Amino acid sequence: MKNYLLLAASALFLNPMQAQQPATNSDKILQGLSDIKTIQQNSLIKNVPLKNIGPTIMSGRVVDLDVNPADPTEFYVGYASGGVWYTNNNGTSFTPITEKAPTMNIGDIAVDWNTKTIWVGTGENNSSRSSYAGIGILKSSDQGKTWNHAGLPDSHHIGRIIINPNNPDEVVIGVTGHLYSKNEERGVYKTTDGGKTWKKTLFINDETGIIDLSIAPDNFNIMYAAAWKRDRKAWNFVGSGNDSGIYKSTDGGDSWTLLTTKESGFPTGDGVGRIGLAVFDSNTLYAVHDSQFHRDKKEKDLNEPDKLTKEDFKTMSAAQLMELDNKKLNEFLKTNGFHEKYRAQNVKQLVSTGSVKPADLAKYLEDANALLFDTPVIGAEVYKSTNGGKTWRKTNDEYIDGLFYSYGYYFGEIRVDPGNVNRLYIGGVPLVKSDDGGKTWDIISKENVHADHQALWVNPNKPGHLINGNDGGVNITYDDGEHWIKNNTPAVGQFYAVNVDNQKPYKIYGGLQDNGVWMAAHNARQDQSWKQYGAYPWKELMGGDGMQVQIDNRNPNVIYTGYQFGNYFRIELDKNEKTYIQPKHQLGESPYRFNWQTPILLSSHNQDILYLGGNKLMRSMNRGNDWTAISGDLTNGGKPGNVAYGTLTTISESPFEFGLIYTGSDDGLVHLTRNAGGNWKLISSSLPKDLWVSRVVASSHKKERVYVSLNGYRWDDFNTYVYMSDDYGNTWKNISSNLPISPVNVIKEDPENENLLYLGTDNGLYVSFDKGNSWEAFSKNLPKVAVHDLAIQPDAKDLIVGTHGRSIYIANIEQLQRLSPEVLSSKVYTFDIDDVKHSQAWGSSRSRSSETFEPNAKIAFYTAKKGSSTIKISTHNDITINLFETETDRGINYFDYDLTFSEKGKKTFDKKNKNITLKEAPNGKYYLPKGKYTIETSTNGGTSKKQFEVK
Numbered sequence: 028m029k030n031y032l033l034l035a036a037s038a039l040f041l042n043p044m045q046a047q048q049p050a051t052n053s054d055k056i057l058q059g060l061s062d063i064k065t066i067q068q069n070s071l072i073k074n075v076p077l078k079n080i081g082p083t084i085m086s087g088r089v090v091d092l093d094v095n096p097a098d099p100t101e102f103y104v105g106y107a108s109g110g111v112w113y114t115n116n117n118g119t120s121f122t123p124i125t126e127k128a129p130t131m132n133i134g135d136i137a138v139d140w141n142t143k144t145i146w147v148g149t150g151e152n153n154s155s156r157s158s159y160a161g162i163g164i165l166k167s168s169d170q171g172k173t174w175n176h177a178g179l180p181d182s183h184h185i186g187r188i189i190i191n192p193n194n195p196d197e198v199v200i201g202v203t204g205h206l207y208s209k210n211e212e213r214g215v216y217k218t219t220d221g222g223k224t225w226k227k228t229l230f231i232n233d234e235t236g237i238i239d240l241s242i243a244p245d246n247f248n249i250m251y252a253a254a255w256k257r258d259r260k261a262w263n264f265v266g267s268g269n270d271s272g273i274y275k276s277t278d279g280g281d282s283w284t285l286l287t288t289k290e291s292g293f294p295t296g297d298g299v300g301r302i303g304l305a306v307f308d309s310n311t312l313y314a315v316h317d318s319q320f321h322r323d324k325k326e327k328d329l330n331e332p333d334k335l336t337k338e339d340f341k342t343m344s345a346a347q348l349m350e351l352d353n354k355k356l357n358e359f360l361k362t363n364g365f366h367e368k369y370r371a372q373n374v375k376q377l378v379s380t381g382s383v384k385p386a387d388l389a390k391y392l393e394d395a396n397a398l399l400f401d402t403p404v405i406g407a408e409v410y411k412s413t414n415g416g417k418t419w420r421k422t423n424d425e426y427i428d429g430l431f432y433s434y435g436y437y438f439g440e441i442r443v444d445p446g447n448v449n450r451l452y453i454g455g456v457p458l459v460k461s462d463d464g465g466k467t468w469d470i471i472s473k474e475n476v477h478a479d480h481q482a483l484w485v486n487p488n489k490p491g492h493l494i495n496g497n498d499g500g501v502n503i504t505y506d507d508g509e510h511w512i513k514n515n516t517p518a519v520g521q522f523y524a525v526n527v528d529n530q531k532p533y534k535i536y537g538g539l540q541d542n543g544v545w546m547a548a549h550n551a552r553q554d555q556s557w558k559q560y561g562a563y564p565w566k567e568l569m570g571g572d573g574m575q576v577q578i579d580n581r582n583p584n585v586i587y588t589g590y591q592f593g594n595y596f597r598i599e600l601d602k603n604e605k606t607y608i609q610p611k612h613q614l615g616e617s618p619y620r621f622n623w624q625t626p627i628l629l630s631s632h633n634q635d636i637l638y639l640g641g642n643k644l645m646r647s648m649n650r651g652n653d654w655t656a657i658s659g660d661l662t663n664g665g666k667p668g669n670v671a672y673g674t675l676t677t678i679s680e681s682p683f684e685f686g687l688i689y690t691g692s693d694d695g696l697v698h699l700t701r702n703a704g705g706n707w708k709l710i711s712s713s714l715p716k717d718l719w720v721s722r723v724v725a726s727s728h729k730k731e732r733v734y735v736s737l738n739g740y741r742w743d744d745f746n747t748y749v750y751m752s753d754d755y756g757n758t759w760k761n762i763s764s765n766l767p768i769s770p771v772n773v774i775k776e777d778p779e780n781e782n783l784l785y786l787g788t789d790n791g792l793y794v795s796f797d798k799g800n801s802w803e804a805f806s807k808n809l810p811k812v813a814v815h816d817l818a819i820q821p822d823a824k825d826l827i828v829g830t831h832g833r834s835i836y837i838a839n840i841e842q843l844q845r846l847s848p849e850v851l852s853s854k855v856y857t858f859d860i861d862d863v864k865h866s867q868a869w870g871s872s873r874s875r876s877s878e879t880f881e882p883n884a885k886i887a888f889y890t891a892k893k894g895s896s897t898i899k900i901s902t903h904n905d906i907t908i909n910l911f912e913t914e915t916d917r918g919i920n921y922f923d924y925d926l927t928f929s930e931k932g933k934k935t936f937d938k939k940n941k942n943i944t945l946k947e948a949p950n951g952k953y954y955l956p957k958g959k960y961t962i963e964t965s966t967n968g969g970t971s972k973k974q975f976e977v978k
Contacts, residue, residue, distance in 0.1 A: 050208040050743035051768070053181035056162060059745070059768030060129045063790060063811065066767060067804040071889075071918030072794060072843065076807045077828065077836040079518050080535075081553040082565040085542040086477075086500025087519035087832060090151055093138045094484045094494060102484070102494065104501055105133035107151045108159050108813055108832030109519030113171065118494075118501055118514030123810075124171025130790075131812045131832050132159040134185035134203070139195040144168050146177075146198060146222075148185025152238060153481070154206055154259055154266065154436045156623055156670075157521065157540055157831065159789060159813060160184060160743065164200065166222055177222030181205075181212040183743070186255075187240040191247050191279070196221040199228075199280040201237030201252055206259050208743040209233040215240070215252055217280045228276075229283040234258060235270040238439065241304040241312070249309050250276040251416065252283065253302035257436060261693060261719070261741040263668025266436035267319035271299035275416050286416040293410055293419040294318060303439040307448050310415050313422075313465065315453050317435025318405035322426070335359040337392050343385040345378050363392055369614055383615040393618055407431040407455060409441070409465040422465030430455035430468075437479070445487035454480030458495060460508060471508025472497075479541055498541040516555070518834035523624055524575040525829035527820045528583040535818075536586070537829055538573025544588045545573070549825065549837065568598060577629040577637070587629065587637060587651065592671060593621025595639065597651050608651030610639060619643065620665055622674035622693060632685040640675025644690055644704065657704025662692040679733075681725040689733055689756075691720025697735055699756055710756030711735070715748055721772050728781035731755050736771040740789065745770055749786065751799055762799025775817040780844045785826060787814025792828060796846050803918075809836055842887050842919055850889055854969025855896070857962055858887040862976045863926065865957050870948025879950050884975060886922040888964045893917045896966035900924065900932075903959045906939055908932035915966060924962075926977070928953045 067073060087109050094102040100117035103124075110125035111133060125131060125147070135148040149161025163179035179185075179202060186201035197219050204213025213236035215229035229237070235256040243249035252275075256268030272287035272295065287293040298320030306312040335355060340348075348356075353371035360369055377383035407427040410419040430453065431438055444450035449464040458472040458480045472480065477499020486492035491507035500515040521540035527549070528534050536546045544567070551564035571590025579585035587608070589595035597606045612619050619641035630636035639645045642665065643656040665673030674693050681687035686703030695718045697711035711720075718737040726732030733756055737748035747763040749771055769788035777783035784795040785805075792805040792814050809828070816829035824844065828836040842858050850856045863884055872879045890896060893916050900909040909929045913922055928936060933945060933953050945953045955977050963972045 050205060050210065051739075051745040053162070053212075055768060056745055057176075057180055060162065060790070060811075062767035063769075063804065066765065066793075066802070067806045069917075070804040070806070071796075071846075072803050072805055073807060073918065074916060074921055075805065075838060075842065075919055077792075077805070077809045077838040079553075079808065079834060079836050080549070080551070081518045081834050082520060082545060082547065082563075083515050083518045083553065083834070084563050084565065085520060085539060085545065085567075086515040086517065087521045087542070087834075088479075088498045088540065089482050089496025089501060090133055090153065091135045092482045092484045092494055092496050092501075093136050095138075095140050096487070097140065099486055099489075099492065099494070103136055103138060103145065104496060104517075105136045105147070105482075106131075106517070106519045106832065107153070108132050108157075108521060109517065110810065110812075110832070111136055111145070111147060111171065112517050112519075114514075118503060118512070119516075121514075121517045123517070124167070125165075125174070126810050128165055128174045129176070129811060130162055130165075131810055132161045134161060135188050137188035137190050137198075139190050142168070142195050143170050144195055145171060146188050146190065147174075148182075148188050148200060150182065150184035150203075152184055152186045152203055154184075154203075154257055154264070156259075158184070158206060159740075159831075160206065160745075164188075164222060178218075178225050179212060179216060181210055183210070184236070186236065186238040186253075189240050189242055189250070189280075193247065194219075197279070198222065199240060199250065201240040203236035203238055203255065204233075205743050207741055213237070215274075215280060215283065228280055229254075229274060231256075231270050235268070238301055239304045241306045243306050243309045244445065246309055248277055248279045249306075249415070250280050251286075251304050251306060251312060252276070253304050253314070255301050257301070260668065260670075262666040262670050262672030264436065264670060266317065267298050267300035269295070269297055269299070271302065273302060273304070273314060273416060287419075291417065291419055292421075294320065296320075298404075301436050301439040303441045303453075305441045305443040305451070307443045307445070311411070311413050311448060312416060313441055313443055313451060314410045314412075314419070315439060315441035316408050316410060317431055317439060318408050319435075320405050322403045322405055337363070337389045340385045340388040345381075345385060348378050348385045349375055359388075365391065365614075366611055374614070377614065387615050390618060391612070391614055404433055404435075406433070406435060407438075407453065409451070409453070409461075411465060422461075423468070424466070427453075427459070427468055430457065430459060432456065438481070440481065440483060442483050442485050444485050444490065446490060450490075452483055452485065452493070454483055454495075454497070456480075458483070458497075458508070471504075473508070473511055475511045475513050476502045477542075518553075519832060520834035521831045522815055522829035522835060523573065523831070524816045525818050525827050525835060526576045526578060527818045527825075527827055528578045529580060529820075529822070530583050533820050533823060534583065535827055535835065536568075536576040536578065536588070537816075537835060538569075538576060538588065540831070541572050543567050543571060543573045543590075544569040544576060546576075546586075549820070549823070549827075569596065572623070574624055575627050577627055579629065579634045581634050585650075587627055589625075591623050591625075593619075593625035593639065593641060595625070595627060595651070606651070608637075608647070610641065610645040610647075610654035610656075619645075620662075620671050620674045622671060622676055624676065626675055626678045628678045628680060630680055630685065631682050632680075638678050638680070638688070640678050640690060642673055642675065644675065644678065644688070646704070658690075658698070658700070658707055661690050661698045661707065662696055663694045676720055677723050679723050679725040681730060682727045683730040687725065687730070689723040689725055691723040691735065693719050695720060695737070697723055697756065699733075701755075708756075710752075713759060714750060715739075718742070718744070718748060721770075722774050724774060724776060726776055726781075727778055728776070729753065734774050734776065734784070735759070736774045736786070738770045738772060740770040745789075747771055747788070749774060749799065760799075762795070764795075764799060764801050766793060766802050772813065772815050773817050775819065777840070777844060778819060778821050780847070782848070783843060783846070785817050787817055787828070789813040794843060796843075796851060797848075805838070809833075842889075846889065846919075852891075853889070853971070854891050854967045855964050855971045856889040857964045857971040857973040858889070860884060860886060860962055860973050860975035862978055865977050869926070869954045870950040870952050872949070882926045882954065884924045884926055886924055886962055886964070887919060888915075888922070888971065889919055890915050890917060890966050891969075892967050894966055896920070896964060898922055898924070899963040899965070901961045901963065902936070903961070904939075905961075906932075906935055908936055908955070908960075925952075926955045928955070
């Protein structure tokens with residue numbers, strides 16, 4: 028690009044850190060959880076509530092189910108990052124039971140239904156880019172009211188838990204282990220004392236864990252374990268290896284023997300991927316295998332043998348391309364979405380001059396999604412053994428296409444009907460069933476069932492009764508998949524991004540993992556009444572994995588959003604139009620690299636200007652119709668691998684000046700341009716290296732100020748990295764301060780109070796009132812769930828919290844914005860009180876069955892110390908009409924005043940106001956008449972007054 032310069036950053040005062048941080052020690056992680064509890068108890072804002080507003084209909088990823096065999100209407104559901112939920116009415120409603128647990132990240136659950144003891148293996152057993160680590164084993168003996176940590180804190184991800192049906196203290200657990208790093212705490216572990224002590228009974232190596240365990244239904248001693256070698260990095264995922272295979276124990280998991288030898292008939296070698304197990308009896312078992320061995324070279328489509336494919340151009344010479352029929356070449360170019368400027372005559376001209384090679388036409392199409400789906404692996408295959416695993420035979424002659432694609436690491440669940448050895452089920456992108464022992468397969472997931480199936484329970488006593496857990500929640504069928512019930516009442520949506528517009532009522536927008544992009548009014552009802560009137564208040568804008576959303580502030584009908592890997596659209600709701608706007612590289616150039624969560628940003632200076640981050644920063648001056656790269660590569664250049672890497676993750680433009688732009692990348696670089704891309708400066712040289720830049724935020728209060736948060740999750744580094752600069756990033760200040768250890772996903776500056784910051788981590792939400800010198804937990808009603816994004820509606824003074832596991836929360840932040848240094852240094856301070864509109868209906872009810880209509884004035888006040896406070900309500904002429912004593916915490920407190928007179932206050936009022944007659948309400952209370960009143964709050968030797976009016 029013209030005048031493009033990449034300038035090295037000047038020396039900064041922080042000490043540079045090593046390129047790769049080691050995985051965080053489990054003791055440090057557990058200490059961090061203890062620190063969370065302390066900071067929550069001492070928080071100035073521990074009484075400020077957050078309210079969950081859903082949505083629920085799209086749900087979130089289920090990882091496991093445990094069903095009461097004596098009563099299948101009672102079961103537990105484990106959501107990947109939304110905790111464990113319980114139902115005893117067949118999924119009509121659910122109750123969360125891990126609200127007080129130290130993590131919401133679930134891998135597997137197992138219940139001893141005789142004693143009601145619940146075991147939870149924390150850390151999702153899939154290996155997705157959003158599979159969060161856990162802290163080992165949790166155990167509850169009181170149906171989830173309380174939880175004890177039962178060991179294995181460095182396991183990170185749990186594959187399966189098996190309880191001895193005859194001895195609830197004997198438990199065997201398959202540990203998958205760290206996702207992004209090597210570790211020793213993986214393999215099979217066994218306890219015989221209820222989790223007090225553990226013995227490792229199978230260990231393969233520090234890269235191979237156990238993804239599945241299964242026992243013979245009639246013999247606990249006969250047990251099978253599926254070992255899985257996998258290695259995920261931010262740039263590459265290897266989901267197979269020599270050490271993957273199936274092991275057997277005949278002594279209840281005390282010792283193990285490898286079954287899948289070269290002579291066994293089961294695949295061996297580098298291509299052996301994830302394995303799922305289903306045991307029918309002591310001799311008969313099935314295994315579903317995600318084979319990463321490559322297929323034979325794909326043959327041409329027999330129906331269109333002359334049709335050009337991408338593969339043709341990889342080996343084609345320039346002379347061969349020049350001889351192609353123009354009509355045939357144009358058909359390929361148009362069908363594959365090449366820019367209209369690339370047509371047969373133009374392409375041949377470029378090839379003839381040597382500026383483009385035939386292979387560039389294939390390369391032009393090689394984006395991350397294409398590479399993901401084009402990988403020619405065998406994929407799902409099923410094997411059966413009838414001699415206890417000694418030998419195996421493959422059940423399917425044909426490829427089971429469309430089930431695993433190239434990401435079978437995300438699935439791997441197979442079930443056999445306990446009453447029919449030939450009836451099998453596999454969960455993948457659809458849910459499939461076989462009635463002939465795995466020879467042929469039929470799809471049984473219908474229109475009411477989400478794709479991506481993770482868990483399945485088959486009723487041993489009622490054929491055809493299935494409970495299914497998928498990326499869209501829970502479904503139940505009683506006719507073997509012909510019809511399904513949807514059981515989505517928990518708010519467990521996994522949001523990546525949230526945003527708001529300026530309408531009244533304002534709308535909230537959000538992109539979710541595998542559940543698209545949705546929007547609704549912020550005050551939309553969140554209950555089941557929509558089934559009665561036929562319209563769910565949240566509406567889907569886009570499918571796929573929902574990503575960031577930008578709304579034109581001039582016209583809320585114009586929305587920019589999309590799905591994974593930079594596939595963005597301009598949606599014009601009033602025209603019912605969607606326009607694909609992803610920037611495309613020039614033919615002959617290396618394809619742009621787009622992150623899974625590609626960042627976009629509408630310029631606050633001109634809403635026709637849109638920025639989008641690939642490995643370069645793209646700018647459109649006309650709403651995404653045309654694009655220009657205004658930078659070179661703002662990353663370290665990527666790395667060899669099968670995951671898009673070396674990409675931009677965050678963009679921020681200063682509201683003070685057009686073209687003052689910051690970018691952050693997934694490989695740890697932060698850049699600045701002060702002239703709209705004319706030249707760029709690297710400003711992250713002194714920050715920790717190679718970490719994911721989760722946010723860069725240009726301040727709206729000071730032009731020179733910028734905030735940066737870094738995230739080490741993809742190194743299994745759970746330390747907290749947050750920084751601020753007051754000189755455009757020339758020097759940085761670490762503002763992680765007293766934050767408990769946890770990866771940081773988002774930092775946001777308050778638009779009114781420059782000292783006020785909001786921060787979301789993998790374990791909750793925090794607030795600072797002094798620009799990061801100290802932090803307070805913001806946790807009332809919010810469990811320890813990952814907070815991925817934050818948005819502020821300035822007129823409503825609402826903070827919108829997008830969580831990755833518990834949908835969306837809203838908190839009113841007006842009182843937080845008023846906590847200035849002066850207020851914080853006072854003994855007591857009463858916040859402004861909203862006026863109240865008088866009603867003759869106060870104290871009455873519409874019918875005997877309806878509730879009494881009670882008015883309320885919420886009194887919010889700050890106290891410097893914990894103690895007793897007095898709240899006095901007086902008339903404008905200083906008549907005390909009510910007086911309350913209440914215990915208060917240090918920080919913000921709330922008191923609900925029902926606008927009544929005390930008995931003493933009424934007598935005094937009547938005596939001094941002969942011309943006003945108070946009327947007794949139907950409920951026997953006397954309410955304030957119209958007029959002005961004073962609230963006086965007293966505590967710690969201080970007093971604060973505020974007026975409000977009953978109008």
